[in-house]
Amino acid sequence: MDFDFSDDQLQLREAVRRWVHKAYPFERRRTAAAAGGFERATWAELAELGLCGLTVAEAHGGLGLGAVEAMVVQEELGRGLVLEPLAQAYIAAAVLQAHAPAALQQQWLPRLASGEALLVLAHVERGLRHRLGAVATQAVPNGAGWLLSGGKSLVPAGDCADAFLVPAQTPQGLALFLVPRDAAGVQTRAYPTQDGSRAAEVGFAQTPAQLLSPDGQAALEWAADVGIAAACAEGVGVMEQTLAYTLDYLNTRQQFGVPISSFQALRHRVADMKMQLELARSMSYYASLKLGAPADERRQALARAKVQLGQSMRFVGQQAVQLHGGIGVTDEYLISHCFKKLTQLELSLGDTLHHLGEVSARMRESAGVFA
Structure with a gap:
């Protein structure tokens, strides 16, 4: 198989890399985090690059x-x-195009593509431990529409979003709904997350909602898999930068008159970090390529990828902090922000242990060592 990127893909990578280098330095990120973790101006710049409608x-x-x-x-x-949750644009686009009726697509997709509207997945509930189908939020028919009651946690930029994709239980089973943020009965309480981004608790009290898909389980699994693939790719980027910062530090810091990068024990640890990065990269590619597979195959592939990415992100982040010594945990030093981001990504959309259980549950009997 040919895993080389096309010229267009390489140009896209270079365009985004240039924007990050020139328009999003660390000081801008620090300012954005201090201001709440989400900036509409940055979102507009991503939209100008065409990324919201990618x-x-x-x-x-x-x-x-x-x-x-x-x-x-x-x-x-x-x-x-x-900090801006661009992955939410990919999730919303995927779900709307695969599951929503034509009227909803026409209403929201152009606004999503232009960056005018931010749609986010609001599916996490307290105590559910990453189980997608175990939803307590309720939806009842109300004439031609629906009314939702319940609450969601850790909603990305929840108080800034224009609409939410919300799974809820109906008399017929789990369904997925679209709820504008300005709908009656919506309440939001925002807070910063550990990596500096923004999330919110979102409550619904007899809130009017539009039915996006009656097959909520399939739509929610599709949304989660798109999100996992995006998180895996983002994790690879964070690990690349983490490794680069660590190498730079080891080549600069001196002990006994020589750079500590010359110490064999530290070189071995860096080699292990590089190996974990490359394992993660290959599984990230695997995850993205498997998004077009049948649902069962896709779910298993994304769980496998998240297990490897979780292990790699934890290892690379912890080793980077250790190799930096005491300054590795200070807020003033960039490596601590990389560690926090990797930790948060490892816990997003199901942590490593959850997905290890998913992989185990989906293994065929013939794959076991006792078959």
Whole structure:
């Protein structure tokens, strides 16, 4: 198989890398985090680059590109530790185009592609431990529409979003709904997350909602898998930058009159970090390429990828902090922000242990050592 990127994909990578280097230095990120963790100005710049509509069909004003291009973009945003949740645009575009009726697509996809609207997935509930189908939020019919009651946690930029994709239980089973943020009964409480980005608790009290898909389980699994692939790619970018900063520090810091990069024990640890990065990169490619597979195969592949990425992100982050010594945990030093981002990505959309259980549950009997 040919795993080389096309010229267009390489140009896309270079364009995003240039923007990160010139327009999103660490000081801008620090200022954005102190101001709340989300900036509409930055979101508008991403939209100007065409990134908000990257995977939106051309008929709705997007670029009509695919999972590999989204992966390339997420890697570069990860290298820059960009706070804005661009992955949510990919999730919303994927779900709307695969599951929503034509009227909803026409209403929201052009606004999503232009960056005018931010749609985010609001699916996490307290105590559910990453189980997608175990949803307590309730939806009841109300004439031609629906009314939602319940609450969601850790909603990315929840108080800044224009609409939410919300799974809820109906008398017929789990369904997925679209809820504008300005709908009656919506309450938000925002807070910073450990990596400096922004999230919110979102409550619904008899809130009017539009039915996006009656097959909520399939739509939610699709949304989660797109999000996992994006998180994997972003994690690869963060690990690349983490390794680069660590190498720079080891080549600069001296003991006994020589750079500590000359110490064999430290070189071995860096080699292990590089190996974990490359393992993660290959599984990130695997995850993005498997998004087009049948649902069962896709779910298993994304769980496998998240297990490897979780292990790699934890290892690379911890080793980087250790190799930097005491300054590795200080807020003033960039490596601590890389570590926090890697830790948060490892816990997002199911942590490593959760996905290890998913992989185990989906293994065939013939794959076991006792078969």
